[in-house]
Amino acid sequence: MIENRETDALRVQGLRAGYGRGGDIVCGIDFAQRAESIIAVIGPNGSGKSSFIKTIAGLLPARAGSISVTGSDVTALSPARRVFAGLAYVPQEANVFRSLTIRENLKLATEFLRGRPGIGREQEERVLSLFPEIAARPRTLAGNLSGGQRQMLAFACALLANPEVLLLDEPSAGLSPKIVSQTMEAITRVRESGVTILLVEQNVSAALKIADEVVVLVAGRLSLRAPAKDVKPHDLASLFFGKAA
Amino acid sequence: MAQLFLNGLVTGLLLALPALALTLVFGILKFANFAVGALLTFGAYAGFVANVQFGWPLPLAAAFAALCVALASIIADALVFERLRERGSITLLVASMGVSLVVENICRFFFGNAARSFDVTLARPIRWQGVRINHEQIVTASVVIVALILVHLLLTASPLGRAMRAVADNPSLAAVRGVERRTVARIAWALTGALLGIAGVLAGLDRAIDPLMGWNYQIPIFAAAILGGLGSPLGAVAGALMIGLAEEMSALILPTNYRQVVSFCVILLLLLFRTNGLFGAKAVRK
Numbered sequence: 059m060i061e062n063r064e065t066d067a068l069r070v071q072g073l074r075a076g077y078g079r080g081g082d083i084v085c086g087i088d089f090a091q092r093a094e095s096i097i098a099v100i101g102p103n104g105s106g107k108s109s110f111i112k113t114i115a116g117l118l119p120a121r122a123g124s125i126s127v128t129g130s131d132v133t134a135l136s137p138a139r140r141v142f143a144g145l146a147y148v149p150q151e152a153n154v155f156r157s158l159t160i161r162e163n164l165k166l167a168t169e170f171l172r173g174r175p176g177i178g179r180e181q182e183e184r185v186l187s188l189f190p191e192i193a194a195r196p197r198t199l200a201g202n203l204s205g206g207q208r209q210m211l212a213f214a215c216a217l218l219a220n221p222e223v224l225l226l227d228e229p230s231a232g233l234s235p236k237i238v239s240q241t242m243e244a245i246t247r248v249r250e251s252g253v254t255i256l257l258v259e260q261n262v263s264a265a266l267k268i269a270d271e272v273v274v275l276v277a278g279r280l281s282l283r284a285p286a287k288d289v290k291p292h293d294l295a296s297l298f299f300g301k302a303a
Numbered sequence: 304m305a306q307l308f309l310n311g312l313v314t315g316l317l318l319a320l321p322a323l324a325l326t327l328v329f330g331i332l333k334f335a336n337f338a339v340g341a342l343l344t345f346g347a348y349a350g351f352v353a354n355v356q357f358g359w360p361l362p363l364a365a366a367f368a369a370l371c372v373a374l375a376s377i378i379a380d381a382l383v384f385e386r387l388r389e390r391g392s393i394t395l396l397v398a399s400m401g402v403s404l405v406v407e408n409i410c411r412f413f414f415g416n417a418a419r420s421f422d423v424t425l426a427r428p429i430r431w432q433g434v435r436i437n438h439e440q441i442v443t444a445s446v447v448i449v450a451l452i453l454v455h456l457l458l459t460a461s462p463l464g465r466a467m468r469a470v471a472d473n474p475s476l477a478a479v480r481g482v483e484r485r486t487v488a489r490i491a492w493a494l495t496g497a498l499l500g501i502a503g504v505l506a507g508l509d510r511a512i513d514p515l516m517g518w519n520y521q522i523p524i525f526a527a528a529i530l531g532g533l534g535s536p537l538g539a540v541a542g543a544l545m546i547g548l549a550e551e552m553s554a555l556i557l558p559t560n561y562r563q564v565v566s567f568c569v570i571l572l573l574l575l576f577r578t579n580g581l582f583g584a585k586a587v588r589k
Contacts, residue, residue, distance in 0.1 A: 117475050137478035147479040155472040158465070166469050169462045170481040215480065 066129075067093040067254035068114070068223045073123035075113040082121065083109040085278035093128075093222070096245065096255045098265035098286065101275035102298045107258040108150065110275060111225050114256070115147035116140045128222050142174050146221035150228040153212035156201030160192060160211060163200050167215035176220035185217045188247055206237035213244060217253070224248065226257040230264055242268045262294060274298075305434050307551045313440045315527075315547020316447040317509065320502040321520060322527035322539040323454060324495035330471035330534035331491045332384065334395035339499060339524055340517025341406040346372045346503020347512045348410050354421050361423060361504070365446070369500035375406065376496030377489055385488070403517075411514040418511035421504075439508045450501060451540060454494070458536060467491055471534065519563075523550065526566035529573055532580030541582065 068091040075084040083106045091097050099107050112118040114125055116137035124133045132143045141147075155163050168177050186193040189210045200211060209229060216224055229245065230238040238261060246268050249255055259265035265286075266272065272289050274282040274297050282297055321339050328336045349371035353364035379402050387394050428435045458464035469477040470487045478484055506516060527546040531538025546566060553565045573580060 115479055117478065136483060137475075138481045138483045141479060141481040149476060149479070152473055152476065155469050155476065157472045158468060162465055162468075165462075166465050166477075166480055166482070168481075170466065170483075219481065 066090045074121045095270045098269035099258045105275045106278040144222035146216035147225040148212045154200040161196035167218040223254045230261040311548035311551030315544035319543035320498045321524045322543040324498040325528045326539040334392040337399040338403040340521035341403040342499040343503040344517035346500035347507035350504035365504040369497040372500030373493040373496035376492040380492045418513045523566045526569045532582040538582035
């Protein structure tokens with residue numbers, strides 16, 4: 059699975075990470091992702107999914123291993139510099155600046171990335187055309203938006219940086235079923251605009267609908283990687299609970 | 304009565320800058336900085352050096368003080384606060400008490416305990432409708448108002464201000480939006496240092512400069528920032544004005560040397576009944 063070095067948008071090798079002085083939560087993950095694909099990371103609670111994606115984003119320091127984005131190593135970079143290298147991250151729930159307006163949220167998304175290629179008016183128009191409802195009310199405080207609208211604003215902010223790779227941590231968390239399907243639809247639209255997407259998701263059936271491939275994480279290790287169409291939700295139960303050693 | 308009201312307003316404005324400094328650091332770095340009083344003292348001494356020893360005019364001395372305290376704050380951040388940033392707000396608060404003692408004793412080491420004052424010519428106060436207005440009061444009020452307007456513009460209308468508010472709102476999200484927390488923290492320290500430096504010079508106009516002068520302001524500053532809701536810049540200014548007015552007006556019913564009781568009472572009442580302050584419901588919850 060690690061052969062096409064040039065076409066891999068995201069590569070992770072021997073990645074280990076954990077909190078404070080505790081043990082490793084991410085226990086040596088090797089992983090590569092083709093450009094413009096959607097991969098869903100699923101697994102039981104506490105399997106290290108969120109920690110895995112946070113380590114890639116740089117919010118949790120890697121204890122060992124390396125992370126590269128479109129061939130360049132970003133392991134030593136701060137989270138802010140990784141955005142510059144083409145990695146965007148949308149956290150779970152607290153994903154917008156609630157005390158800032160929509161307009162300020164959008165401005166901040168690129169203000170400190172001067173010099174990164176593909177940022178500017180054109181990108182802004184392209185992104186806002188993907189999320190028309192956000193563009194319509196620039197002066198609203200982001201904290202007053204509904205969960206689904208906040209999610210759209212967060213996507214828009216992440217995309218304004220013109221990322222190669224977009225990391226999404228549970229985009230469906232706290233959303234109603236109708237909004238979940240709209241969100242998933244938005245994710246496929248984002249992929250069509252040329253972005254590679256790695257998403258962590260509890261809502262397995264929603265994730266299976268849009269993902270090309272599924273990666274199952276159990277106890278901080280990769281325990282399965284398969285095309286999404288070959289994975290049936292009920293097969294996963296044995297994987298989640300049987301192999302949690 | 305009108306005289307006390309005017310004095311209260313000016314006292315409040317004088318408190319507004321350090322209260323704003325306290326609340327900015329609290330918002331961005333999430334701890335109560337006990338070194339505000341000492342840094343203010345340091346500002347007064349820096350102004351004294353420029354004004355009396357170098358013979359510079361007062362506005363230049365104030366700019367020098369702002370620069371010195373901004374530098375001192377950045378050094379304190381690099382040596383102390385940044386290293387402890389992940390250790391939680393209590394650790395940082397105790398560290399700031401340590402910084403406060405160090406700064407205070409640096410002042411004592413160089414200038415001794417004797418009271419000093421700026422080299423300013425005394426001018427006759429202006430009388431207007433039976434109210435006496437000192438020149439120092441006019442200077443204090445206008446300098447503070449200009450500084451407040453500048454800080455307000457910086458926070459609301461500049462990219463840097465947006466970045467500061469973003470870090471205050473959600474530091475890890477700010478990081479993944481390309482905002483370096485470290486840089487923003489340094490700039491916030493420089494800004495609060497400059498505010499404290501100017502406040503120190505204004506305080507030195509109001510009373511004698513001695514190594515303990517900051518302590519006269521410490522409690523009212525905290526009362527003002529808590530009253531306004533820690534983390535809320537506008538709240539801090541409003542809180543400072545209210546504390547200033549309350550302290551001066553208390554002279555109607557209390558002997559003036561009990562003035563500080565007012566601030567203590569405000570803190571006590573807030574802790575009992577309204578821990579978020581008047582404007583800070585949102586800022587403190589996080």
